[in-house]
Amino acid sequence: MHPVRIAPSILSADFSKLGEEVRAIDEAGADWIHVDVMDGHFVPNISFGPAVMKSVRGVTTKPFDVHLMIAPVDVYLDAFAEAGADCITVHYEAGPHIHRSLQHIKSLGKRAGVVICPGTPAKMLDYLLDMVDLVLVMSVNPGFGGQSFIPSQLKKISAIRTMIEKSGRDIDLEVDGGVDAAWAKRCIEAGADALVAGTSVFRGGPSAYAANIAALRGD
Numbered sequence: 001m002h003p004v005r006i007a008p009s010i011l012s013a014d015f016s017k018l019g020e021e022v023r024a025i026d027e028a029g030a031d032w033i034h035v036d037v038m039d040g041h042f043v044p045n046i047s048f049g050p051a052v053m054k055s056v057r058g059v060t061t062k063p064f065d066v067h068l069m070i071a072p073v074d075v076y077l078d079a080f081a082e083a084g085a086d087c088i089t090v091h092y093e094a095g096p097h098i099h100r101s102l103q104h105i106k107s108l109g110k111r112a113g114v115v116i117c118p119g120t121p122a123k124m125l126d127y128l129l130d131m132v133d134l135v136l137v138m139s140v141n142p143g144f145g146g147q148s149f150i151p152s153q154l155k156k157i158s159a160i161r162t163m164i165e166k167s168g169r170d171i172d173l174e175v176d177g178g179v180d181a182a183w184a185k186r187c188i189e190a191g192a193d194a195l196v197a198g199t200s201v202f203r204g205g206p207s208a209y210a211a212n213i214a215a216l217r218g219d
């Protein structure tokens with residue numbers, strides 16, 4: 001298990017000054033930059049695509065943690081790799097061939113992540129853990145920032161931590177959705193070592209980002 005990494009979701013940033021916002025969270029201590037890509041089809045919301053992501057790639061050297069909520073996904077993997085993704089995470093539920101999607105990401109030389117929705121059991125990871133670098137547990141239904149953490153997902157985080165330890169592989173366990181300082185503590189206790197947060201990082205504007213990030217780490 002790694003020391004906890006904080007990945008602010010730029011879905012909650014002020015889009016009118018996205019570059020400044022990415023620089024601000026970098027300087028405030030973000031470990032990764034979480035990029036939520038939504039297509040209005042797999043999820044009922046539309047965010048941004050590879051061109052917008054590329055426009056802010058040069059602002060920071062921090063890894064871009066790209067969460068693709070799109071279906072189909074395979075046809076867009078090359079574009080996100082070229083736009084500067086470091087880790088590309090795809091939904092188990094986006095189908096039709098999660099194993100093929102993960103193979104494709106690895107073939108692009110990127111870290112590969114798999115994400116499961118709140119209604120999807122941990123067991124779905126059985127035949128994927130030998131190839132992923134990251135597992136992302138959604139603690140809200142994907143599509144929007146600002147939702148409430150679904151408590152039942154804590155049990156799933158613990159179960160996946162056990163699965164990862166058994167696999168003997170170095171796999172990050174990330175949680176995404178409704179994570180504030182109180183839920184962050186419980187996620188870490190359950191075995192998470194990476195936390196995505198939108199609302200709880202961007203709340204209060206740039207002068208609050210460093211304290212917000214520190215609070216999620218439990219500092």
Ligand SMILES: O=C(CO)[C@@H](O)[C@H](O)COP(=O)(O)O
Nearest residue numbers: 142143145146177178198199
């Ligand atoms: O992927 C998603 C939502 O689908 C997330 O990354 C959210 O954008 C996190 O925002 P908060 O729940 O922390 O406000």
Ligand SMILES: [Fe+2]
Nearest residue numbers: 036067176196
């Ligand atoms: Fe996300």
